[in-house]
Amino acid sequence: MNKINWNFDNTYFNLSEPFREKINPSPVKKPEIILLNNDLAKLLNLDFSKISNSELSNIFSGNLLPAGSNSIAQAYAGHQFGHFTMLGDGRAILLGEHVSQSNKKYDIQFKGSGKTAFSRNGDGRAALGPMLREYIISEAMNALKIPTTRSLAVVKTGELIQREKALQGAILTRVASSHIRVGTFQYIAARQKNDELKTLLDYTIDRHYPEIKNSNNQALDLLNRLIERQCDLVVNWMRVGFIHGVMNTDNMTISGETIDYGPCAFMDTYDPKTVFSSIDQNGRYAYCNQPGITKWNLARFAECLIPFFERDQKKAIQIATETINDFEKKYEEKWMNMMRNKLGISGLDNKDKPLILDLLTWMHEKKADYTNTFCHLMNLDPKKEKIFEDSKFIDWKKRWKERLLKNDNNQIKSKELMKNNNPLVIPRNHKIEEALEAAELNDMEPINKILEILKNPYDKQSEIIDYQYPSKSSEKYQTFCGT
Ligand code: AMP
């Protein structure tokens, strides 16, 4: 069975114990494919043209395993809300790495495919709503040009799973450049066997950072590269108002891709303290805390690598601390540049920071929509809202326009900068909910429509006004962990 051009390598499987458990997905009763990502399939050089829907349903449920795959559950640990726990793939199974024609490796993973050695008290299964939600948001993130795992398919299992009530079961096929997490390093480091840690270090460098293979201090170079990538990632999240919701160390990849779309959501009105997740009572993972948590997670990563920085442990700790403490400076610089891009300003001016902060303060005070405020600045505010007639805002705009005159690029470039950094449409919470509710009742049209619109978030599209505004309801939107 290899009609769709799978081309599996199994390098992670080959790491053997203790990195993974060998296990097959548990078959499901009545698989039915409901989403298939043809754009992503093209990138992977997969071919669905010679295959029936029922075969696809069997393939993407794990009922029919592809030739060449050695499926596994990966071991990892993690700090969850600050507390260290042994975890691992409790409801996910990695088929292996599919190698595309350009020789790129892609992890192909089923989420919701049955119990593993790491399931603890869980059933290894996933509900339809959260799997569709991950599909929508991860694909939206990709279109927003933010590094992310992707979604290839969703299959309904035809089985009910028990949560607070009985829910339809589903399996998501997730595609990632790898599933190596900060938590993977934590798991291996906790075993205190340096040869295992060296195996993971070598594997990771080989897979993600081959350019440092021959460096004198690979571990330090890896740390610096991860700081760079994660810093870029969180700046991107801040740019579009994305709130991950569970930035535990097991949910932070070494590739720098966004992973594990659970209670994540996009901010509507600008409020730095925004939290959507029902389990994040203290706002640990609030919008404004994301950079600080990124740094905290990177420090946990640095701790794992201490044996490799320097022979002398004291010196090694000092190196790690100094490297991590550079994060704020890096973040500030990247964040300022990102905000300059959103405002179409180029070159440096010492009044840029107050200009940016005053806009954010105004948005916060007036409860302005984060996305639409930037749309307004691009003259693309679809409803010409009253809020932008506020005198304070008009004064601010005068300052902004004066600053634009100091740009060291031309007007066209400045407009392009804004266009490339300010989405006109983001996954609005109520529109996602609407689409998920319809899908529960077998109506896939709203999901297909929202997926189509979110493919081009930076472009003008007709008839999307409904998708550009938050819900009118004053009820606070809450998200739940995707279990
Ligand atoms: P997550 O919240 O998705 O990042 O998952 C945290 C941990 O809980 C991971 O080790 C998951 O594999 C595990 N987990 C989540 N849901 C389930 C489930 N239904 N059955 C077994 N393990 C699960």
Ligand code: MG
């Ligand atoms: Mg996770």
